[in-house]
Structure formats: structure tokens, C-alpha cells
Amino acid sequence: MPDLLTHVLIAYAVGVTAVWWTDSPDRYLPVFLVGAVAPDAMKATVLLDVTVGTAAGVAYSFWALHTLGGVVVLSGIGAMTLVPEERRSGFGVLVCGGVSHLVLDLFVVRADGVAPPYLFPVTGWLPPAANLYTSTDLWTIPAALSLALAAWVMRRRYAAE
Amino acid sequence: MILAGLCLVLGALIVGFGGQFNGTDTYPDAGSIDADYDAHVGETLHVWGAVTATEDGRVVVTADTLSLRVTEPEAAAVSVGDQIQVYGRLAPGRRLVTTAYDVQSPDAIRNMYLVSIAGIALVGGAFLRQWRVDTDRWAFVPREGE
Numbered sequence: 001m002p003d004l005l006t007h008v009l010i011a012y013a014v015g016v017t018a019v020w021w022t023d024s025p026d027r028y029l030p031v032f033l034v035g036a037v038a039p040d041a042m043k044a045t046v047l048l049d050v051t052v053g054t055a056a057g058v059a060y061s062f063w064a065l066h067t068l069g070g071v072v073v074l075s076g077i078g079a080m081t082l083v084p085e086e087r088r089s090g091f092g093v094l095v096c097g098g099v100s101h102l103v104l105d106l107f108v109v110r111a112d113g114v115a116p117p118y119l120f121p122v123t124g125w126l127p128p129a130a131n132l133y134t135s136t137d138l139w140t141i142p143a144a145l146s147l148a149l150a151a152w153v154m155r156r157r158y159a160a161e
Numbered sequence: 162m163i164l165a166g167l168c169l170v171l172g173a174l175i176v177g178f179g180g181q182f183n184g185t186d187t188y189p190d191a192g193s194i195d196a197d198y199d200a201h202v203g204e205t206l207h208v209w210g211a212v213t214a215t216e217d218g219r220v221v222v223t224a225d226t227l228s229l230r231v232t233e234p235e236a237a238a239v240s241v242g243d244q245i246q247v248y249g250r251l252a253p254g255r256r257l258v259t260t261a262y263d264v265q266s267p268d269a270i271r272n273m274y275l276v277s278i279a280g281i282a283l284v285g286g287a288f289l290r291q292w293r294v295d296t297d298r299w300a301f302v303p304r305e306g307e
Contacts (some may be wrong), residue, residue: 003273009268027303030287037284040277052183061188064178065171074173076167082292083300111248111261112207116187120178126187136269141276 001102001131002140004037009144011100016151018096020158028093037073039066040106050081066105067120072099103109107132194251195227202251205260212243212264222247222257234257242267 015032018024042065045051052061064070077092079087102118110129117124133140184190193210194201210224222229222245231247237247243266249259256257295302 001282004277005283008283010281013259025305027291027305029286030291033284034288037281046261052179052188054179054183058176059179059183060175061179061183062175063182063188067174067178069174070171072173073167077164077171080164080167081301083295083298083302086301087302109263110207111246111263112186112205113248114187117182120181121174124181134263134265136265136273138265138272138276 002108002137002144005039006140006144007036007040007101007104009031009141009148010104011097013042013144013147013151014100015097016090016155020155031090031093032097032100034078035071035075035094036101038078038094038098039071039101041074042066042070059114062156063116064120066102066116067118068102069121071095071102106130109134191225191227195225198227198251198255202253204251205249205250206251206257207242207246208257209246212239212245215239216243220245225288227255229255229256229257231259231262234262234264237265240266244270274287 010027011033015029015036018032019026019029040052042062045062051063054060065074072095075091075098078094079091082090105118106115106127107130108115109131113129113131114126117126117127119125119127182188184193186205186207189206189208190242194206208222208224208227208229210222210227212220214224216220216230218236219230219232220234220236220239222231229247229251231249234245237285243264245262245264247257247259247262249257249261252258291304292301293304294300
């Protein structure tokens with residue numbers, strides 16, 4: 001992953017464009033941002049050093065949260081926290097945000113040149129890694145910030161029309 | 162009811178992923194390689210670990226119980242405590258012939274977490290500007306039109 005600030009700023013730029021393009025209500029923009037940080041919920045298990053292991057003889061891995069399947073289920077759980085009439089739209093927007101997270105993570109530097117199986121459980125295929133940045137490469141923040149600012153300016157102009 | 166079902170599916174994904182990938186090339190089990198090292202000599206390995214020492218000018222990378230002397234990076238390029246991912250071929254005598262590597266210092270990792278917290282705060286703030294908790298239904302409702 002790049003850092004979460006980069007994820008949020010890029011997601012903002014993408015989300016503003018998507019809200020404008022599809023003429024969706026503004027309230028879905030922050031929902032998209034929530035979706036864009038959700039896969040890194042598994043980072044809590046990294047901090048606790050329990051990400052991968054065996055419990056009672058059963059292998060488990062919280063990396064599952066950081067996959068397409070994880071995004072769909074986490075988005076379902078997130079959508080259930082909204083009022084019923086917002087759940088269907090909220091779910092779709094959360095999934096799109098989560099997918100934006102996985103796409104950005106395809107560019108993270110992997111010494112072996114392949115990214116994790118982000119399409120699990122659909123397929124265990126390992127996509128090629130673009131090896132563009134690491135999670136600690138802070139140059140991604142000004143790059144993402146300039147995109148977010150451009151989107152913000154576009155949004156203000158659009159709103160003023 | 163739906164929520165409980167989703168949590169069950171999430172649990173199934175976590176167990177399913179572990180069953181499919183734990184101990185594979187993508188998520189190697191360093192501890193089991195250490196336990197039967199000679200059987201793994203010649204295999205390629207992508208390991209995420211920490212720089213734990215420099216011996217005879219060589220960097221020692223440790224993941225779980227497995228410690229390997231790696232051909233790259235050079236000792237001068239890293240510090241003990243750095244996080245490192247190394248990809249290479251396992252050689253006799255707990256050595257790894259490096260193909261590629263990437264190093265992250267503890268300071269850089271701390272900064273990454275700090276800016277990530279800022280990112281989460283931004284998301285939380287943006288969300289609560291557009292949504293609020295309806296305490297009658299215990300769910301988020303849009304603030305629009307209020």
C-alpha cells in the first residue's frame with residue numbers, strides 16, 4: 001500500500017470526478033473515501049502481529065480483507081450501518097472505493113515482482129506489480145494532493161455554475 | 162441477521178485465504194523453512210523481515226525463526242532494525258542470493274503511520290459532515306436538507 005493519506009487524496013480526486021460524471025449526490029463522496037481506506041482495516045492485525053497464523057489447527061490470514069472478496073463483505077457490513085434506504089447505493093459506492101484501494105496497491109514495490117491475489121476468492125491469480133512506490137515513499141502525497149486540489153477546484157467551479 | 166451472515170462470510174474468507182495461501186510462495190512460512198532448511202535449498206523465496214545483524218560485512222535478515230545472510234544489500238546500506246523485503250534463491254548455510262530487495266527504516270514507517278492517521282481523520286471528518294447518527298434507528302442518515 002501507499003500510505004492512507006495518498007489513498008484518500010487519490011480517492012477524493014476519483015470520487016469527485018465520479019460524482020460529477022454520474023450526477024450523484026455529494027453525500028456519496030465521503031462514502032467512497034471510507035471504502036477507499038477499508039481494506040487497510042487488516043493493518044490493525046499487522047500492528048498486533050496476528051495477520052497470518054493457525055488457530056485450533058485451522059490456518060487463517062487477515063490478508064483476506066485486502067482482496068476483492070474482503071472489499072465486498074466489508075462494504076456489506078459498512079452499508080448495514082446506513083439507514084435502509086441508503087444501503088443499496090452505499091454498498092455500491094463502498095465497493096468502488098475499496099477497488100480503488102486495491103488498484104493503487106498494484107503499484108507498490110514487490111521484490112518478487114508480483115502483487116498478492118487481490119481477486120480472491122474469484123481467482124488466486126497473482127497480478128504483476130508495477131513497482132512504482134513503497135508505503136513509505138512520501139513523494140506520493142504531493143503528487144496525490146495536486147490531483148485532489150485539481151478535483152476540488154473543478155468541483156467548486158461546477159457547483160458555482 | 163444479515164450482519165451476522167456477513168460476519169460469517171468474512172470469517173470464511175479469512176480461513177479460506179489462510180488455507181489457500183499460507184506457506185505458499187506468496188506468503189511463505191519462514192518458521193517451517195527454518196525447521197527443515199536443507200530441503201528448501203535452491204528454492205526462490207520472497208521474505209519480509211527485519212535486519213537483525215551484520216556479520217562479516219553481510220546483512221542478516223530475520224523473519225520468524227529464519228535468519229539468512231543475504232548477498233545484497235551491503236551492510237553499509239542498512240541499519241539493524243530496518244524492515245526489509247528480499248527476493249532471491251536459498252543457498253546452503255542459511256544464505257540467500259539476492260535478486261531484488263527493498264528497505265524501509267523504522268523512522269520512515271513511523272512517518273507512514275502518522276500520515277495514514279491524518280488520512281483516516283480526513284475521511285472521518287468528511288463523512289460526518291455529510292452524515293449523522295440517527296439515534297432512533299441507530300444508523301447513519303444523510304444531513305442533506307437539514
